[in-house]
Amino acid sequence: MIENVDVALVDWSRAQFALTAIYHWIFVPLTLGLSFVIAIMESVYVRTGKEEWKRATKFWMTLFGINFAIGVATGIILEFEFGTNWSNYSWFVGDIFGAPLAIEGILAFFLESTFIAVMFFGWNKVGKKFHLASSWLVAIGANLSALWILVANSWMQNPVGMVFNPETARNEMADFWAVLFNPVAVDKFLHTVTSGFLLASLFVIGVSSWFLLKNREEWLARKSILIAGIFGLASSLMVVFTGDTSARTLSEVQPVKFAAFEALYDGKKDAGLVAIGALRDTKKETRLPDAKEFAFRIEIPGFLSLMTGGSRDTYVPGLNDLVYGLPDSTLMTVSEKMHRGTVALNMLNDYKKARRDKDIVKAEEIKKSFHQKDFVDAHFRYFGYAFLDKPEDVVPNVPISFYSFHLMVMLGFLFVLICILALFFLYRGTITKNRWFLWITVISIPLAYIASEAGWVVAEMGRQPWIIQDLMPVSAAVSQISAGAVMTTFILFAILFTALLAAEVSIMIRQIKTGPKH
């Protein structure tokens, strides 16, 4: 462990980052999805020329505008935190993070900011088609911005396409395309944006249902439910599909996280997928401390093996296997990884000494080895393990990972059902008669946010202790600042973000109650 690491400092820094990211994410998915719903509605307006469609488009644009305006720049604070709280990490990631974030900044500025002005100010100033093109460009721009942020995040989950330079103590991008098409990035982008589309669809369906419950704006509500129902159903199916491919990728690149999702301690063939379950402390003697067992569970037999390897014969390793190894298998123990990481760290120490002693030949020799595939594959890829105290440190909080994952999945399937039922009742002409369903859709708005946040909790808590998978644990990434200072800014953020959220909710509710302009 890094000398003098203050556990409170690490915990407060993590809590602060989590708080900022969770609040920031409240605003993002609605922007991602609602922008497309608006663009689709405006396309119908331009095609049909019906003023009712224009009115509907403008109404949803108002809610989009409120959400966008209040959410904008809340993500900047995450970048501040990198420089202040996570300076070792910020330096170590080098230009890997810088390049995608710079592209994101430029895209966000030119595409979103320019065309959003046309969206809101341009109704009577530019042609219909130009206005429509602007609405589509805002939607595409917002989602492309998300792509670059998610590429950067995916590199942290699965670092690829870089070489470590001991001279600068930074990773340098060696293959931009490997970073962009990182399998985790592809899955994460598709899963995240489609979940944003689904959340926005549920938002539109829920608000429209509220109008129907109040016997107001029936035309707008029905047409909005139709558009959002179709868009939401297509998105929800994509969410399920990309969730499946994400899980398969994770079982390869982050198997500990994957096992924690399922609270799978002992690996097995024909492993079942837990559909629903509850954990409790086990009374059995276990190798891993604080191990849990199922108080009850309902499983889909063999499905976990089928998901990961395409066959029920696939062996899915559990947490015990991943930490302590498995006889007669290629699974490496964490102790071995710690040893290999320490070799890489010793090399870095030797490099430092050689440079201090002005032994240029030796320093150059060591520098070269960090560029050699054999050394990287055998040692540097386990660099972060050198900072761990004990093998068990690689196991994340299993109950949080398990419950967040299952909550997200269960709600995801509920949302598929809601979209199907909305379209079904609309088709049958009975949507206003089924008031219970309308109320469910209203309640599903906060549930969609809970599912979306749970997804991030799974992704980020499930990969602990790593800030960069296998290369850097959070304890090595944190800046040497006082825990008290971080606690102060945590409280400041909690106040600022809560105020912003309260402003968003109150302005939005007022606009919904006001309804579209006549």
Add this chain to the structure above:
Amino acid sequence: MKLSPFNPINKVFRFYSDGFRDMSAWGRKVWIIILVKLFIIFLILKVFFFPDILKKEFATDEQRSEYVLDQLTKISRSND
């Protein structure tokens, strides 16, 4: 110099100025929130609470590299 109303810069300026002038009540409200938020984020949080530690403490990239290298190689566990 007076700009012609057909000048593209003038047109863009008028597009924005008309847009802000004719803005709805909710638009004005969210603009106030945006400005207050940006003030807090950039002029209070960034200036007083979120310095870039490495830029503040060290003058050159070489010194920053040296520092991070020291941080990474300070391990209390025996390097077995």
